[in-house]
Amino acid sequence: MTDNQTVTRFELLPNEILIQCFQHLDALQIFSSFDQLNSRFNELIRCIPLHLHFRNYPHSLCQRFCDEMLRNPSMRESIHSLHLSNKDEGMWIEFFLEMFAFETFPSLQSLTLIDAYHFNHSALLQMLWSVPSLQCFHLKDSNIDLNEIFSQVRRFPIRTLTLPRLSRYVTLLQYFVPLTSLTIETCNRYQLLQVLNAIHTLKYLQINNLSREAEESDRYDLEKFTHSLQHLVINNSHYRFNDIEMIIVHTPDLRRLTLFVDFQFNWFSSDEWNHWFHTYLPRLQIFKFCFRFHRSKYPSNVEEDLTAFQNSLQPYIRHHSIECFLSSCRGMIYTVPYAFSTFKFHAGMRRFHHTTIDGENTFGRVRQLKICTNEVERYDYHHYRRFSHREPRRSPFNEEYIFEPLRPDDIQCIIENFSHVKHLDVSKFSRQQNPSVLMEILRRTPHVTSLTMTSDTLISSLENTELRQYLQRMIRKLTITNSLYSSYENNIQWQLCVVFTNLQQLTCTFREERYVTYFLTHLPKLIRAQFTVTEWNQSSQALSLYASLRQSGMYIHMEYSENRPEQITCWINRETTDN
Structure with missing residues (x-):
């Protein structure tokens, strides 16, 4: 070490720098690393904004943090972001709500609920009303009746919203007055256009699955409108590219466009691409994409096609490049780095x-x-030999x-x-x-x-x-x-059961109810399981199954699907069961 080098102990840093460092950590990381380190850290970490989620943490650590919040209710005043999921092994929604009510988090600004299939709309509405400071709400994988929610919502201050699907009455979203960011898991093209027509404040819109549901042609007779949307993301669509054109014609102010869609590789020439962007997206700055396509055979000039395609898009992909995977009948072409x-x-x-591109990232x-x-497709050996052993070419x-x-x-x-x-x-x-x-x-x-x-x-x-x-x-x-x-x-x-001794989540199908008991009792770290039992009667066997598991000392929560009576989901509290 030279004389000019200085080593500073982390605990000697001023509070201002420590607070900036803590902004990059979540609540469990902060408390598991710095709690009880000294009195200064104990006080500091209990008065800074905390972002609480339980992903990728053992249930025991999550439970200890919740116990600490029960002992010190003032800690809940520091929780600004809360992420709860029934898909994670750390802490499930039902267990969390047995300990806390949402109104006991007065500073909560962001709430995420995932796999909340057993929430009813009245409970969710009451929860929303109890958190007046909420600005971000993310609801994923839920069957809650959104029509009931939206019909009773009046001027919520939510700015960022995620929904599993759209309500039948899309226009009710306008009651989320300051809404600037909206993510929808599944919707069709007409619903997307309705959103743009109804919510004029949107700047960011993400659709994870743009479906091809049956649509009446006259439903597209919306009044001509334009929207100031700046960033559009479509992560999966079976629409053709000209169908996407019917959407972006309404968004001339778009700056960023991210698309994962079906595409026909040689559909547009370079001139057509340039015309398309200049006509509909004159302000576009960044374009990221992945196009899936089918073709009958390899073109003999595939490298030239790729180069021309890249050159035509270069003003929009900026410093990115493109690459592709091809077979004789299918392929995909995408910007690098891959955006999905x-x-x-x-x-x-x-x-x-x-x-010339470093592929590390x-x-x-x-x-x-x-x-x-x-x-797997079978190819002609001589075709490969001819293609791969011809004279060297100047190709990038x-x-x-x-x-x-x-x-x-x-x-x-x-x-x-x-x-x-x-x-x-x-x-x-x-x-x-x-x-x-x-x-x-x-x-x-x-x-x-x-x-x-x-x-x-x-x-x-x-x-x-x-x-x-x-x-x-x-x-x-x-x-x-x-x-x-x-x-x-x-x-x-x-x-x-012998091999997967560290397994925490299991999803599988079998015939008999006895395998439920076997897996739950022989997988020592199993916390969440979703079983489909094809030969059982839920009404007559479910209660006896639950009783026998509780009698064996297992603290378990079981839920059943109304739409699929053969399906059962189990959560095991290992902290309680193992003790």
């Missing part, structure tokens, strides 16, 4: 990527990766070939720089796929803790020693997409 949280790869695709935003190998694109079936060595070509992926979906793996391929994928996605797979893939995985050890060490959440029916059903459930 999910990525789906089909075996048989070839990757074209720009040689290309897929840095991807958290969910899906790999399909059961729809690299070509990477993936042949079927997938082998472990192929994975390095497709699973590159996906290090931030948390969830891996291999439910479309072919039955013949070697387990070593899955092992290689997991090596290249070291932060995966959540898996979706079929029972066939599960069985083959459990037969591979290295893969079995990896699953035991890393996987916390498992979804089995098909039934566990097989002649080896008893053996599967036994192996699953």
Whole structure:
């Protein structure tokens, strides 16, 4: 260490700097790291704005923090943001509301509720009225009757709103007077236009799924209008690109546009692209996209097409580049870095990527990766040989070939720089796929803790020693997409409990109610489970199941789906059960 270097102990920093540092941490991070460090920190962390969520934290830590808030009610005055989810293992909505009422958080400005299927509209409305300071409200994965909510809402001060779907009476959203940001999980094009026509204050609009519901053609006869929207995001749409044009014609002030839509690769020439942007989006500054498309064969000049496509969009993609995956009948083209949280790869695709672009952060935003190998296409060997061994060309694109079936060595070509992926979906793996391929994928996605797979893939995985050890060490959440029916059903459930000793969440289907008890009692860290039991009578067996589990010393909360009586969801309070 040189004489000019200085080391400052964190606890010696002034409060002003500490408060700035704490702004980058959530409440549990702050309290688990600095509580009881000294009297100064104890006082400081109890009087700064706190953002409380329970994602990716053990239930024991979440419960200790809640106990601290019960002992010191003044702590709740510092909670400015609260995130509750029945999909997380840390703390569920029902358990939290057994301890606290929303009105006991007088400074609450942002509230998120996820998987709140058992909230009724009156309880939600009462909650909204009890938090007058609320500015951001996010409701996701809920079946609450929004018509009842919106019909009784009068001048809420909410500025940022997230909804699972739209009310039948979209115009009632105008009662959220200062609304500037709106995110909708699912809506159709007509509803989107209604939103723009009704809420003139919007600056940001995000649609996660723009559906193609049946729409009457005359419903599009809205009055001509323009909107001052500045940022539009459509994360998934089966509309064609000319359908999207019917939306953006109303948003000439758009500065940022992010699209994930179906597209036909050679549909527009460069001149047509330029005309499209100059006519409808004269103020556009940033354009991010992913276009999925189908084609009958490779074009002989694919590199030239990609280069021309990129050049025509360069004023809007700024310093970004584009790259693509292509097969003989499908493909996708996208801006780099990839702008979306999910990525789906089909075996048989070839990757074209720009040689001058550092690909380290290309897929840095991807958290969910899906790999399909059961729809592999067969290609003509001579076509590949001719395509890959012709004379060197001056092209800025690299070509990477993936042949079927997938082998472990192929994975390095497709699973590159996906290090931030948390969830891996291999439910479309072919039955013949070697387990070593899955092992290689997991090596290249070291932060995966959540898996979706079929029972066939599960069985083959459990037969591979290295893969079995990896699953035991890393996987916390498992979804089995098909039934566990097989002649080896008893053996599967036994192996699953032996291997997945760290499993905290499980979703699966089986025939008999007895497997509910078996999994709940033999998976020692299981906290949340969603079972579909095909051969049981909910009305006659549910109460006896609950009683037997409580009698065994398990503190459990069980809920049933009204629409799917064969489905049961269980939450286990391990803190209480294990004690």
